[in-house]
Amino acid sequence: MRLIRIVFAGVLCLILSVNLTNAQKPIYLDVNQPIEKRVDQALSLMTLEEKVAMCHAQSKFSSKGVPRLGIPEVWMDDGPHGIREEVYWDKWSGAGWTNDSCTAFPALTCLAASFNSQMAFNYGTIIGEEARYRNKNVLLGPGVNIYRTPLNGRNFEYMGEDPYLSSRMVVPYVQGVQQNSVAVCVKHFALNNQETNRMGVNVMVSDRALNEIYLPAFKAAVTEGKAWSIMGAYNQLRGQHCCHNDLLLNKILKGEWKFDGVVISDWGGVHSTDEAVTNGLDLEMGTSTNGLTTDGTAPYSEYYLANPFLRGLKSGKYAETAVNEKVRRILRLIFRTTMSANRPFGKFVSPEHSETARKIAENGIVLLKNDKQLLPLLVGKYQKIAVIGENSTRSLVIGGGSSSLKVAYEVSPLEGFLKKYGKEHILYSKGYMSNDNDNKKINPTSQYSDSLLSAAVEVAKKADVVLFVGGLNKNFLQDSEGDDRKTMDLPYNQDKLIAELVKVNKNFTVILCSGNAVSMPWLSDVKAIVQGWYLGSEAGNALANVISGEVNPSGKLPFTFPKKLEDNAAISFGKTSYPGVNDNEEYKEDILVGYRWFDTKKITPLFPFGFGLSYTTFEYGKIATDKKEYTADETIKVSFTLKNTGKTDGSESVQVYASQLKATLYRPAKELKAFKKIFLKVGETQTIEMQIAAKDLAFYNDKTQKWTLESGEYVLRNAASSADIKSSISIQIN
Ligand code: GLC
Numbered sequence: 001m002r003l004i005r006i007v008f009a010g011v012l013c014l015i016l017s018v019n020l021t022n023a024q025k026p027i028y029l030d031v032n033q034p035i036e037k038r039v040d041q042a043l044s045l046m047t048l049e050e051k052v053a054m055c056h057a058q059s060k061f062s063s064k065g066v067p068r069l070g071i072p073e074v075w076m077d078d079g080p081h082g083i084r085e086e087v088y089w090d091k092w093s094g095a096g097w098t099n100d101s102c103t104a105f106p107a108l109t110c111l112a113a114s115f116n117s118q119m120a121f122n123y124g125t126i127i128g129e130e131a132r133y134r135n136k137n138v139l140l141g142p143g144v145n146i147y148r149t150p151l152n153g154r155n156f157e158y159m160g161e162d163p164y165l166s167s168r169m170v171v172p173y174v175q176g177v178q179q180n181s182v183a184v185c186v187k188h189f190a191l192n193n194q195e196t197n198r199m200g201v202n203v204m205v206s207d208r209a210l211n212e213i214y215l216p217a218f219k220a221a222v223t224e225g226k227a228w229s230i231m232g233a234y235n236q237l238r239g240q241h242c243c244h245n246d247l248l249l250n251k252i253l254k255g256e257w258k259f260d261g262v263v264i265s266d267w268g269g270v271h272s273t274d275e276a277v278t279n280g281l282d283l284e285m286g287t288s289t290n291g292l293t294t295d296g297t298a299p300y301s302e303y304y305l306a307n308p309f310l311r312g313l314k315s316g317k318y319a320e321t322a323v324n325e326k327v328r329r330i331l332r333l334i335f336r337t338t339m340s341a342n343r344p345f346g347k348f349v350s351p352e353h354s355e356t357a358r359k360i361a362e363n364g365i366v367l368l369k370n371d372k373q374l375l376p377l378l379v380g381k382y383q384k385i386a387v388i389g390e391n392s393t394r395s396l397v398i399g400g401g402s403s404s405l406k407v408a409y410e411v412s413p414l415e416g417f418l419k420k421y422g423k424e425h426i427l428y429s430k431g432y433m434s435n436d437n438d439n440k441k442i443n444p445t446s447q448y449s450d451s452l453l454s455a456a457v458e459v460a461k462k463a464d465v466v467l468f469v470g471g472l473n474k475n476f477l478q479d480s481e482g483d484d485r486k487t488m489d490l491p492y493n494q495d496k497l498i499a500e501l502v503k504v505n506k507n508f509t510v511i512l513c514s515g516n517a518v519s520m521p522w523l524s525d526v527k528a529i530v531q532g533w534y535l536g537s538e539a540g541n542a543l544a545n546v547i548s549g550e551v552n553p554s555g556k557l558p559f560t561f562p563k564k565l566e567d568n569a570a571i572s573f574g575k576t577s578y579p580g581v582n583d584n585e586e587y588k589e590d591i592l593v594g595y596r597w598f599d600t601k602k603i604t605p606l607f608p609f610g611f612g613l614s615y616t617t618f619e620y621g622k623i624a625t626d627k628k629e630y631t632a633d634e635t636i637k638v639s640f641t642l643k644n645t646g647k648t649d650g651s652e653s654v655q656v657y658a659s660q661l662k663a664t665l666y667r668p669a670k671e672l673k674a675f676k677k678i679f680l681k682v683g684e685t686q687t688i689e690m691q692i693a694a695k696d697l698a699f700y701n702d703k704t705q706k707w708t709l710e711s712g713e714y715v716l717r718n719a720a721s722s723a724d725i726k727s728s729i730s731i732q733i734n
Pocket of ligand 1 (some may be wrong): 078140187266267290291292336
């Protein structure tokens with residue numbers, strides 16, 4: 001009997017204790033409960049003040065949680081290619097921490113140039129690990145604004161001129177990041193295609209161009225990548241600021257795309273309480289700053305979504321549902337990140353991160369010219385290799401605005417070449433000099449640059465071959481946030497320097513470190529040209545591997561290099577088209593952006609979209625499809641052979657472009673609809689198979705506001721670039 005009593009008492013205590021802890025532990029704290037239940041319960045326990053406090057910044061890069069309920073703050077950090085150092089609570093400048101020097105990954109133009117979605121997933125994975133390690137809920141990237149002109153200061157942060165390429169590359173990046181319980185913040189939504197007057201410019205663009213060109217990458221990131229947050233852009237669209245734009249945020253993002261994440265403003269992008277409350281903004285950051293230097297004047301309590309919002313809620317001007325809708329999304333973000341069940345530990349500056357960063361860099365470097373097979377410069381082949389140009393030693397991860405990084409290390413091109421070839425075979429000369437930052441208008445005095453030039457010429461004379469490492473840099477008015485370049489020309493007299501150098505040494509390679517197209521008056525005088533991007537911490541190792549032939553280059557251009565600036569679509573329509581007149585700007589080129597313009601207007605570019613050479617050669621077979629006719633819901637299976645007909649193994653990014661022959665609305669000559677990167681050993685042939693959903697051949701009909709796939713004849717072309725068509729086949733859509 002006694003035993004039974006003891007057992008009964010034990011069981012009773014067990015039941016009570018379980019119930020008690022359940023009663024004690026609110027379900028929103030229970031990481032194994034469904035997120036929506038956790039959101040509902042946390043919301044029901046919050047006061048009005050706590051809800052409003054959650055909707056705006058409390059510091060430069062954080063917003064409030066609810067300490068009383070054990071809900072942590074939300075911490076965000078830049079940027080798309082590395083985790084920015086910790087800054088002061090309320091200042092842009094670095095706080096001097098000793099444990100936040102990150103790995104710098106290649107800028108996103110380089111990732112796009114890899115034409116390799118697997119690289120994008122790997123990229124998201126490792127940058128997500130670094131953000132997780134630094135305990136950030138939100139990574140303020142990736143940027144997917146379309147490359148509309150070669151002058152935009154921030155093109156280097158984005159993925160080029162084609163909406164299909166950007167869409168296919170952004171989805172795996174988002175998935176890679178968010179598997180770390182870190183939210184991406186896809187930016188800048190939308191039409192932020194320039195830095196000039198970025199806070200004021202009011203973009204007028206057709207519904208067709210909006211839907212066919214500027215929204216697809218954002219739509220893919222949200223509907224396929226399931227992005228957990230998105231950043232409103234500084235500019236206006238049709239007279240309403242993008243950070244509180246009814247069309248973009250309510251109708252398209254949250255309506256059509258069913259986005260369930262958080263809309264975060266760009267820093268200083270909010271200008272109205274009424275619009276912020278009703279037009280879809282959830283979290284206001286950086287008010288009264290310019291997102292770069294000004295530290296702002298508005299105290300956090302006076303942000304548009306702070307006291308003004310609270311007063312409006314209390315007076316009944318705003319219904320409480322307005323704040324609940326915002327807080328619900330922010331709670332969801334918190335439960336997906338800092339309070340998620342399976343939050344990994346992250347990693348910071350690990351060997352794997354360096355290895356992956358270098359592979360992405362090697363995959364993105366583009367060989368633009370290689371006359372007489374000057375490259376690769378095999379180790380041991382030349383006694384004296386001259387490395388000339390400031391970008392061979394200058395840090396290219398510092399500067400450029402919010403994407404500037406404090407790095408654990410950065411291998412410069414010169415260091416990479418010294419390691420690869422041995423210092424006894426390397427000569428070096430600075431060649432040209434930029435300013436430390438072009439905010440100051442000083443330019444190096446002419447005799448100083450003459451002496452640099454003549455010293456470089458002397459070095460070039462003594463060398464067997466010359467590696468010129470130049471391009472742009474992250475200075476203001478170069479590849480930098482805050483304003484655009486004023487010309488497509490190389491800065492700091494590099495053209496003159498190159499002209500003088502090739503006079504004394506014909507074995508000349510130009511390596512361009514840049515995120516934008518540049519003019520090349522020396523194009524026919526040099527034997528080789530390499531588009532080297534901004535490659536981050538592993539820059540020197542990646543470049544040395546490609547230049548030496550250890551790695552066969554396989555990158556292809558994600559944007560067109562025009563022969564002259566006026567050949568660019570937006571520029572050709574004058575000031576109202578770019579950069580705008582009296583704040584108003586009209587995208588007059590409409591859907592003809594990038595190669596769409598050059599193809600349709602039959603303008604020959606300097607280097608076309610999708611172009612890139614290899615140290616080997618490839619032969620394309622004739623394109624074939626599995627059927628002749630398709631209905632809208634079917635998938636077109638495309639196939640063709642590819643053979644490595646050269647002397648080294650290598651990878652090739654094949655492309656398929658589609659054209660509609662007789663559309664009721666005008667369409668570009670052709671549009672990229674599939675790409676794939678294939679590795680082939682010497683002599684190897686593979687049959688490549690790709691799929692194109694018939695519905696993806698549709699155009700956006702702005703009369704019916706619907707994507708429209710018309711019956712009729714379409715032509716599919718396989719290509720090595722937008723200007724190098726290998727074969728074509730016509731199909732019928734019914
Ligand atoms: C900047 C940029 C944005 C960045 C933010 C925080 O102005 O526009 O990309 O993430 O402010 O630095």
